[in-house]
Amino acid sequence: MSRPCPQHQHPxxxxxxxxxxxxxxxxxxxLKITAPRxxxxxxxxxxxxxxxxxxxxxxxxxxxxxLATIYRNMHTLERMGLVRRYDFGDxxxxxxxxxxxxxxxHHHLVCSRCARIVELDDCFLNEFQDQLAHRHGFTQISxxxxxxxxxxxxxxx
Amino acid sequence: MSRPCPQHQHPxxxxxxxxxxxxxxxxxxxLKITAPRxxxxxxxxxxxxxxxxxxxxxxxxxxxxxLATIYRNMHTLERMGLVRRYDFGDxxxxxxxxxxxxxxxHHHLVCSRCARIVELDDCFLNEFQDQLAHRHGFTQISxxxxxxxxxxxxxxx
DNA sequence: CTGAAGATTGCAAACCGCTTGCATCTTCAA
DNA sequence: TTGAAGATGCAAGCGGTTTGCAATCTTCAG
Numbered sequence: 001m002s003r004p005c006p007q008h009q010h011p012x013x014x015x016x017x018x019x020x021x022x023x024x025x026x027x028x029x030x031l032k033i034t035a036p037r038x039x040x041x042x043x044x045x046x047x048x049x050x051x052x053x054x055x056x057x058x059x060x061x062x063x064x065x066x067l068a069t070i071y072r073n074m075h076t077l078e079r080m081g082l083v084r085r086y087d088f089g090d091x092x093x094x095x096x097x098x099x100x101x102x103x104x105x106h107h108h109l110v111c112s113r114c115a116r117i118v119e120l121d122d123c124f125l126n127e128f129q130d131q132l133a134h135r136h137g138f139t140q141i142s143x144x145x146x147x148x149x150x151x152x153x154x155x156x157x
Numbered sequence: 158m159s160r161p162c163p164q165h166q167h168p169x170x171x172x173x174x175x176x177x178x179x180x181x182x183x184x185x186x187x188l189k190i191t192a193p194r195x196x197x198x199x200x201x202x203x204x205x206x207x208x209x210x211x212x213x214x215x216x217x218x219x220x221x222x223x224l225a226t227i228y229r230n231m232h233t234l235e236r237m238g239l240v241r242r243y244d245f246g247d248x249x250x251x252x253x254x255x256x257x258x259x260x261x262x263h264h265h266l267v268c269s270r271c272a273r274i275v276e277l278d279d280c281f282l283n284e285f286q287d288q289l290a291h292r293h294g295f296t297q298i299s300x301x302x303x304x305x306x307x308x309x310x311x312x313x314x
Numbered sequence: 315c316t317g318a319a320g321a322t323t324g325c326a327a328a329c330c331g332c333t334t335g336c337a338t339c340t341t342c343a344a
Numbered sequence: 345t346t347g348a349a350g351a352t353g354c355a356a357g358c359g360g361t362t363t364g365c366a367a368t369c370t371t372c373a374g
Contacts, residue, residue, distance in 0.1 A: 032369080034370075036322085052360095065323075067361090069323055071361060071362070072362090073322095091360065092360065109295060112297070136266055138268070138307060138309070139306055140269070141305070142304070142306065143302065144305070146301050146302075147289055147298060147299070149298040150295060152293075155296055188351095193351085229333090229352085248360095315374100316373100316374085318373095320369105323368070323369080325366095327362105328363075329362070331358105331360095332357105334358095335354105336355095337353095338353085341348105342346105342350100
């Protein structure tokens with residue numbers, strides 16, 4: 001199934017692309033380069049796991065823009081493929097930068113107590129998902145998968 | 158991976174247990190047998206795929222109980238293991254009767270346009286999930302997985 | 315460099331699914 | 345039959361998210 005190669009454990013997490021890269025992508029998408037936009041992308045670049053809107057907002061610190069602005073920007077950036085949205089079932093969407101390889105994706109192991117997030121290897125479901133689509137006549141197939149449990153820190157001593 | 162045995166395609170969908178069975182389970186759980194409770198279970202027994210609270214409410218028809226009552230009951234029934242909760246990411250929880258084999262579970266293929274739901278075979282992730290828990294030191298591991306796509310009916314003609 | 319067009323923002327109000335406090339009603343064991 | 349525990353209806357409230365609108369900012373052609 002997935003390969004537990006240690007070097008591959010967190011491959012595309014700390015995304016290294018220079019800011020100019022992102023700026024270019026914004027321009028390509030006919031998006032204007034605004035302070036909130038840049039700051040949001042900055043925050044996401046600094047974190048390795050998905051953040052909620054609130055977390056993004058507080059991480060913005062000095063540049064304290066409106067929540068509605070962040071919500072709107074996350075939609076825009078998602079539509080452009082720059083960020084990816086996750087839903088861990090606690091009622092708040094989370095976002096992280098898309099990996100450079102836009103076809104790749106991965107899943108998460110989330111602690112139900114402290115919400116610590118472990119990023120897993122690249123997904124191994126693509127082949128299965130294609131079979132499924134074919135069998136049931138579906139197109140534009142995709143999937144969501146998350147794992148939940150109690151992380152080592154949260155297990156009673 | 159999963160076996161596409163046609164007879165097994167929708168094995169535990171139409172749950173056949175007589176109502177008295179459910180009644181017994183309610184009693185065991187020290188739950189009182191009330192009209193809304195019975196009606197909700199009735200509605201779930203008549204449907205093969207997960208229903209939202211709204212759908213349950215309108216399906217109740219004549220017995221038009223309060224939404225809060227349904228919400229509260231779904232919690233209770235879930236805690237008792239009588240129903241299972243699903244989250245397809247559209248912001249509304251969905252519920253279906255638990256299969257008789259309470260260890261078994263399955264996943265869904267959901268049409269992103271019309272919300273048609275295809276019930277899939279029993280899950281094949283248990284082994285993988287256990288490996289994952291062991292590798293990362295997590296306990297009480299569980300997972301969610303859903304597939305999305307455009308169903309045959311919704312594909313442009 | 316400037317101004318106009320259009321995108322973006324902040325603010326406030328609204329929305330939606332869901333939860334909760336409270337008074338009243340129902341169930342069920344004794 | 346009766347009363348305690350549990351369940352319901354109603355209305356208010358909550359958290360995450362969306363939206364209408366007027367003001368502001370980015371961009372680019374001139």
